Amino acid sequence: MSIKIMELKTILQKLRNKINKIDELILELLFKRRKIAIKIAKKKIINKFPIKDKNREQELLKKLINFGKKLKLSKKYIQEIFNIIIHDSIEIQKKIKIEKKNNNDNNQLEIACIGPKGSYSYIAAIKYMKKYKKNYFIKKYNNFEDIFNSIKKNKFNYAIIPIENNYSGFIPEVYKLLIKKNIKIIGDFYLPIQHCVLTKPNIIFKDIKKIYSHNQAFKQCSNFIKKFHYLKIKYTNSTSEAMKIISTSNKNNIAAIGDKNNSKFYKLNVILENISNQINNKTRFLILNNYDINKINSQKKNITLILKTKQILLFYIIQILYTNKIEIIKLKLNSYHKNQIKEIIYLEIEIKKEKKIKKILKILEEKDIIIKNLGSYSRLNISK
Structure with a gap:
């Protein structure tokens, strides 16, 4: 190996060592920045301030871009780096906010x-x-x-x-x-899940013309629906919404598919039990x-x-x-x-x-x- 190549390798190693030290310093500074972000988060939570501040982020990026120009660093380079750093800071603050909620037994x-x-x-x-x-x-x-x-x-x-x-x-x-x-x-x-047919008091099944429930409940009771194909199907956002419709309606020819134990919330009667296709539903x-x-x-x-x-x-x-x-x-x-x-x-x-x-x-x-x-x-x- 020639002396020139050896000298070049030595120079490169020294430069790489300098870069390594700078990288370690960057990580130390990022760690310190995170610690400050945590302190800020705690102050925001106590004072009920929002975690994200768009104006502050835009102002910070603008200052950093202007400062970067003096150091001959491109706008895109600075934006990409600090978008990651700012995002990390926001996510850390959000996490602290949630953990504080969950760890505080006095909070509902x-x-x-x-x-x-x-x-x-x-x-x-x-x-x-x-x-x-x-x-x-x-x-x-x-x-x-x-x-x-x-x-x-x-x-x-x-x-x-x-x-x-x-x-x-x-x-x-x-x-x-x-x-x-x-x-x-x-x-x-x-x-x-125990699907049942629910109605207002004193209603019998043969009087039912229309039945309300959630799409999933109808799927899980499809065999029952096929058997009584004359029943008109009405879809709702939930089984409880279906029960609410029945309980507040003046009509006596409608029913809901819902859970037996939940019928008490709407004072409905169970007229048919266990209508699911699968026993262990x-x-x-x-x-x-x-x-x-x-x-x-x-x-x-x-x-x-x-x-x-x-x-x-x-x-x-x-x-x-x-x-x-x-x-x-x-x-x-x-x-x-x-x-x-x-x-x-x-x-x-x-x-x-x-x-x-x-x-x-x-x-x-x-x-x-x-x-x-x-x-x-x-x-x-x-x-x-």
């Missing part, structure tokens, strides 16, 4: 669900909160879109959302929102939040991923999981042809070793697979 926890009082989601929310929390308030929404939008705005602590039924399968709207929105699953549980509910803050201990945990692929890679993904002995709990595939994405895969797998999961994710990322992690969580046991 808010939990969101679909439907008026007496819906299956409402009952699921009560059962969850009674088992795991002390003080709660249920916030009722009319549709899933509003709940998901409110999650991002931190309008409540938790949301209880039905995701699938063991007979009718996934709820399409919820499935699409899980793909579209950035949320975290912090737990899930099953709730037995049950619905799976997800517990959602902005962050993975699950603190319930469990030997088993699941992780839910949304995988977006630019090639047809389903078989390859299954093969990778099988080779690494990763158990697939749930898999749903959607063909997709937009923005070069060909497949969207909803995947639930069981976690046994965190290192192995990290290894799998790295392999998938190397295949140019876009991965959205919806969170790792425990399966909860909430009895009827």
Whole structure:
């Protein structure tokens, strides 16, 4: 090796050492910046100030861009770096806000669900909160879109959302929102569902001409509906909305499909019981939040991923999981042809070793697979 090459290598190493020291200094400064952001968050929470301040962000970027010009740094370079730093600061502050809410036992926890009082989601929310929390308030929404939008705005602590039924399968709207929105699953549980025909007092079944309920309830009772095909079907946003319509109507020829235990909320009579297609009918509910803050201990945990692929890679993904002995709990595939994405895969797998999961994710990322992690969580046991 010539003396010139040796000298060049020595010079390069010295320069690289300088860069390493600068990089370490940058990380130390970012750490200090985070600590200050945490202090700011605590002050904002106490004084009930909003976490995000667009004017402050724009003003900061403008000053940094002007300062960067003096250092001969491009506008795009500064924007890209500080957009990441500012986003990190906002996310840290949001997380602190939620954790402060959840850790304060004196605060009344808010939990969101679909439907008026007496819906299956409402009952699921009560059962969850009674088992795991002390003080709660249920916030009722009319549709899933509003709940998901409110999650991002931190309008409540938790949301209880039905995701699938063991007979009718996934709820399409919820499935699409899980793909579209950035949320975290912090737990899930099953709730037995006992569909019944409900009416006002002193009404008999042969008088019924029209029946109200949610789309999912009709699917789960499709055999019953076919048997009495003359009944007119009316769809509602929830089973509890159907019960409310019956209880407030002057008509005596209408009924609702709903749960026996929930009929008491609307003073309705059960005239036919257990009309579900499946005897062991049950619905799976997800517990959602902005962050993975699950603190319930469990030997088993699941992780839910949304995988977006630019090639047809389903078989390859299954093969990778099988080779690494990763158990697939749930898999749903959607063909997709937009923005070069060909497949969207909803995947639930069981976690046994965190290192192995990290290894799998790295392999998938190397295949140019876009991965959205919806969170790792425990399966909860909430009895009827």
